[in-house]
Amino acid sequence: MSKDNKVDNSVKTKKNDGVKSDIRNDKLKLFSIGSFLILLVSVLAINIIFGLKINKTTIDDYLTYDMSSTGQNSVSEITISYLNSLPANTNIRIVGLFDKPKSLRDTPYEYIVPLLDDYVAVSGGRVTVEYINPTTYPSIISELDPRGVYDLANTSCYVISNGGNIIEIMPVDCFTYDSEYLQYGYYLPTSNIVESKFTSAIVNLTQGYSYKAYFVTGLGEGTHTQLSNMFSALGIESSDIQASDNFEVPADCDLLVINGISSDITSSMALGIQDYLGRGGKLIVAVNYYNTNVAESYPNLNSLLSYVNIRIQNALVMENDTSLQINSDKFNTLVNLNSAFTSMAGEATLLRNSYARPITTADTPFAYIQTQPVVTTSSNVTLSQFDENTGNLIQNSVLGQYNVGMYATYEGTPNPPEVYVFGTMTFTSDEYISNFGFNDANVVFTRNIVRALLKAEDTVFVEGKALSDYSIDTTKVTSNSVTVLTFVLIAIVPLALVIAGVIVYNKRKNL
């Protein structure tokens, strides 16, 4: 009878339970859905928290670390300390006049966009970066440039704006290029000067330019864009001054540059510049011996330079010491940096030199003129000259040691003139600076002499960054090794794996 009771019991309980919903299942369902929702919400919350701002900087930015050796995408200490020295309410607005680039890979933006984000991150709210496309938001143009001075509407540039002033920066200008080497229709970038450009723009907007430099133009010289870039990064505004008979060095000139002129200055210019030097002027002169100026002996320039006891000879330096030749070229060589200047070129003691004229002292007999060699050849140099009639180089067989760069100043004078004269263009030409980048020893040297001339050692200056060079050692990679590797990697290895798979399959199939 006991079993009958049991059956009855179960039937009864069923009746009691029948209508009730399944509390346990509902609980489990609630737990399931609830726990998932809690997880989802907390995960979203955590991820959103990263985007929150503390001190106008997102938490995400605080937790970002640039581990690259060159810090390509991080602003340097120099920039950070400058930004932090600015008043907290400073508002530097960086506006990219285009949509924010989405795919950065292999474009100039890959080094610009992340770096600008880092500016925002470190600036404590002083710098903001926006991307505003003027085609969708036309009002941005007049907002940035109310006077309509710049042609912003048609250029995809960055505009840095502070206190009503703006500076535009083109993305392509943020790099130096090897102008001799075209890759895929573009020049090969040699260094990344993004930070240098943006920081100097910020410095110059916030504190104005500290110095003024003039370039003498109109004498068949090359461009000086890169030197101007460098000057700008040093807080020096650059202007041109046209060569003419009534030439006068402007009173606000802190530095005069005669860079790569292929024809001589006039005698009145020589007098004007002499006058400038007499006021304690600073001068940089650079000419070489190449193509267009082989017949030019620069008599007026030399008469100017005799004022500081320096003379540029009309001859070509030929280096016979093979250890100093670059690629066995007697004209493209290395020259020794005088020990008095070694600290100014970083670690380097050998600098590059190309188609140089020898620089010597003139015979000005005043003891207060101090001249110093800056860069010197080996003692194994012969001079040669280009014969206009025959078109040949006439070689002088006398071996000697020559300077290709000299420095002169006056001693014992309160405001002495200072002059650097180079017989080569490897310190100042656009071509050189562009090809070798801002970090090249010659360029570093140029920068440091400019700083020394202007007593501007404490200006904010951010060095260029070397781009990662992914090229492999071509001596190790012969076409043979490429073929072998191709064969191994995309034929033998996959085939071997497939065979291994087949063997394992067959073996196991019959177990």
Added chain:
Amino acid sequence: MTAVYKRELASYFRSPVGYVALALYGFLSGFFFINQYSGGNVNVSNEIMSLASFFVIIVPVITMGLFAEDKKRGTEVLFYTSPVSLFDVVLGKFFAAITLIAILFVNVLVHMIITAASGGVVNIGTWGSVLVYFFLAMLFISIGIFASALTDTQIIAAIISFVVILCVQLLSTISSLASSAVASLLSASLFNLNPEKVNSVCDKVASAISWLDPFSKTNDFRYGVFSISPLVYCASMALVFLFLTYRILEKKRWSQK
């Protein structure tokens, strides 16, 4: 967890699947590598990121069977009736798939060694790419496992994960499409809205969608810039999918269907 992990990992190599996957991956990565190598410029990050765009193929293949096959064969009963947590089972399968990816990745390590031996560059950015690759793998594998738990047919699981991963890979495209859709919707509507306002709404829509994009978040790692939040994003989203999988498995216990 280790029991399931060991079984799943070994099962990849008990059948030809693991070997064929290795061979295909080796061929593919070898192709990317040789392409750069023969040009004299090798950036391993580029190779890794190219491989990352193949997750859409690789992940469905290696995850489709993880739960679907157990459901079909009835072996899932083992997990429910053994003294293990279902979440451990999910984790075991997840780590088995990750490990397979790591084994596939040995190809790339070999390429890195060849690059270094050839005087090329293997820098912090390369390692950043490796890190990103594995965090993306975690995210996508969790999606694949989730798809596999939804159905008892491998092919359907593969299709689901393929579609979802494809959508994730196309998020930046989707965001711009969505923004232009919103733009046309707003400007067509009767509100007489200032076009700049419309644009700003569209930008917000686009940025909200592209916020989800794991690729754009992790873009900077290849330049050696490491940041915590993208990694947290990938790992936490992976956790969400794994937990969802766990819940779906658990559902079988209380479901009334």
Added chain:
Amino acid sequence: MIEINNLVKRYGDIKAVNGISFTVNDGEVLGFLGPNGAGKSTTMNIITGYLSSTSGYVKVNGHDILEEPEEAKKCIGYLPEIPPLYFDMTVLEYLNFICDLKKVPRAERKEQLASILSMVKIIDMADRLIGNLSKGYKQRVGIAQALVGNPDILILDEPTVGLDPNQIIEIRKLIRKLAENHTVIISSHILSEVQAVCDRVVIINKGKVAAIDSITDLSKKLSGSSKLSLSFKGPEKEVMNALRSIPGISNVVSIVANKDTSISQVEITISNDSKTDVRASVFYAMSKGNWPILEFRSMDPTLEEIFLSITSA
């Protein structure tokens, strides 16, 4: 010991299991009998923790399967209706995996597997691929899997379904051997199978317990309502009358009657209180009438008939 109390499992509006309660004592072999769709598998799935019940509880050696699932599951070895086998593994690989899954300590593993393999007689198959084994061997591997971890309780869901008669006999032998030191629950829809191996039977139908009885009591009850089938050559009516007159036969019903060949089949119901074996009487009655017996056998009652007889009793 397993305590099952008032178990309910609902699927939407249908109650697959509707208030089942029973207790399985240590060391006993319990048959779980019911027609297909009666809720046997669902109940077993609930006991093993595969499914959760809507209400009621299951306690395995005192551990509630929902509250302490790990403890409870450690006590149970389960062979589902479809053995959970990976066809791409060898028997040994598979059993090692199960050892991992059930957290069998490494030190005991080798010994335990050896004893299991010899007990279920698959030593020769240890290195064969499971997918290549015959159905009977697959079932043995399934049982081996349930034995891993030395559980006290074995739950076998339809262990002989789909096997050929020889394999069925082998598996039944194995189950009897296992019963020596395990508590065993076997589900089946075949009465004779349960009778062959079980001490006690729980009969369920439509999600409810129809009866819980020891196998001897059940047999008694069933014998009371047993029936015989008789085929013969001869005049049907005469034969039926002759049969009805035999004491102990309560009813004779015609099943098949072929007038051309004069071959008929009748169903003979034996009265409950009959103490004599009516079969001898039937034989003599037939031989007396000179009606050749073509076939004479006892009819196994269908499960429905058993339920009917049990519930009506």
